[in-house]
Amino acid sequence: MSQDCLFCRIVAGQIPSRQLWSDDRAVAFLDIGPWQRGHSLVVPRRHLADGADDASAWQEVGPGLTAVADLVRRRLGADGVNFLSNAGAVAGQEVFHFHVHVIPRYQDNPGMSGLIRRDPAAACDLDGLWAHLTGPS
Numbered sequence: 001m002s003q004d005c006l007f008c009r010i011v012a013g014q015i016p017s018r019q020l021w022s023d024d025r026a027v028a029f030l031d032i033g034p035w036q037r038g039h040s041l042v043v044p045r046r047h048l049a050d051g052a053d054d055a056s057a058w059q060e061v062g063p064g065l066t067a068v069a070d071l072v073r074r075r076l077g078a079d080g081v082n083f084l085s086n087a088g089a090v091a092g093q094e095v096f097h098f099h100v101h102v103i104p105r106y107q108d109n110p111g112m113s114g115l116i117r118r119d120p121a122a123a124c125d126l127d128g129l130w131a132h133l134t135g136p137s
């Protein structure tokens with residue numbers, strides 16, 4: 001792990017996160033600056049900068065991607081999801097530890113136009129949202 005890497009430190013529990021799911025290879029947690037309600041990230045436990053050159057990294061996050069997609073459909077009523085991973089600064093990557101965004105989508109805001117913007121309403125009460133997602137069903 002890299003002490004300089006935000007997501008390595010989240011995986012190690014040194015920085016708090018609102019964790020939704022984990023297995024021995026990957027961790028999923030709520031994004032702190034959501035584009036949509038329930039926007040989450042799935043990251044491998046091992047450090048690698050991005051997924052552009054390493055097919056096995058996608059296998060590591062795969063179970064987390066389907067688990068989070070299932071969770072937001074069941075608990076938040078999402079009608080669909082976008083999966084997105086930025087590789088390289090020019091592509092908009094800001095945290096250089098491979099991660100896949102899972103972005104829940106709702107019928108009242110369909111399509112791709114206007115998707116990629118922080119939504120203050122989606123960020124409201126992240127603790128309450130996390131409790132709703134991780135509490136008893």
Ligand code: AMP
Pocket residue numbers: 006017030031032033034041085086092093094095096
């Ligand atoms: P990217 O631009 O693809 O590198 O995305 C990085 C994402 O990490 C952004 O959507 C941020 O909102 C998110 N992020 C940054 N710091 C944290 C944090 N401490 N906990 C959860 N998500 C974070």
Ligand code: ZN
Pocket residue numbers: 002005006007008009046047048096097
């Ligand atoms: Zn890292």
